Amino acid sequence: MLFEKVPGLYGSGVIPARFEDFKLAIKNLMMEQFFTSENIDRFLNKEMSSGINIDLEPVLEKVDFNPAFDSLVEVIENSQFGGMLAMLGGSEALQPMKQPFVEKMQQAVIDISQSDSVKQALIEQLESPAMLDEVKGNVEAIIDQRLSELTPKLVKEIVQKMIKEHLGWLVVWGGVFGGVIGVISSLVM
Template sequence: MNKSIITNFIALVATLSGFYLGHNILYTVGLFALSGAITNWLAIHMLFEKVPLLYGSGVIPARFEEFKLAIRQLMMEQFFTKENIDRFLSTGSGAASSIDLTPVIEKVDLTPAFNNLVTVIEGSSFGPMLAMVGGSEAIQPMKEPFIEKMKASIKEISQSDQFNKLLREELEQPDMIANMQDKVSDIIEKRLNELTPQLVKEIIQAMIKKHLGWLVVWGGVFGGIIGLIAAVTSSF
């Protein structure tokens, strides 16, 4: 916005100088430049702020619901379409082929799996033999080695090409893709519902307001050019 202040200041100085010096061309150029710069500055200000008695001002915060809807439509209709999701999953570098389940596997508690194994052994023909050597307590020292070996086996399976192929085929099912699209839509919807008119205004300001200062500069430049043309032609 420094560009806006400098442009308006230069135009004002030119206008006042032309007026007090009686220099018609300088006065006209400064006046037209000032009017162009101020008009564009006011237009930019009216985008973000409500100005009393000026209909249509504050359009961005006033229309924030429409902005939210437009953002949602853009995301769902251009980025997260069923075709794009299917294309992403179908490529060699898609989610199904590049997903790393190791962190998940490390966090999984496999104690129930060991307990179920103990229960199966106790209910089998080996149950009486196990009872003779102390029952289930006798194989408790096997728990940690069992869990480590089980996790290693699951990791190996999850990294195999066959597993990735099956996972990709499952993710590419129409119902799965539609479910993924619905979940993405819900995430976007929840995030957009957190937005307020003030937040929408701040987001858009952060993106474009610093660049809109050039509108003020060019408003002053073209206004000055028009003023020069008007001053020159009026002297004939």
């Protein structure tokens, strides 16, 4: 009755008839009851205080540090040492040092990323109001995207599946008690 319009039965087919209101109600339920700023903040605080280890090494190992070497060479060429570098063969003379520099730079940045001050700065950034707003906005966008994919037919299938999986015995017992009450009331009359 919620999904199919039954002629002459007021209120039947309410979900397809008011589907946009239904989707808005789902979104409001999710955002106002589950994904409030306070709940997101509490979750992030719990995760951060539980000793989460922010390890940036796998990310930094994928970063290309060659531009750092190129920038260093450019700075040297444009400095007072540029003339001396030109006498020694120019920037080409520094090329054999490129790979060792890149490796050392990468290791230095990894070491810096593992310092307590950087980890604390990351935690503060993750717990900032701007980050909370961004997380809330992302959750809202996910909910909006999924709701836009919903159709009355899909909602009907979801509800039927939920009833079948979780409320089957309730339906059986409701039928049994309804039958017993019906028999008793017909005998009393």
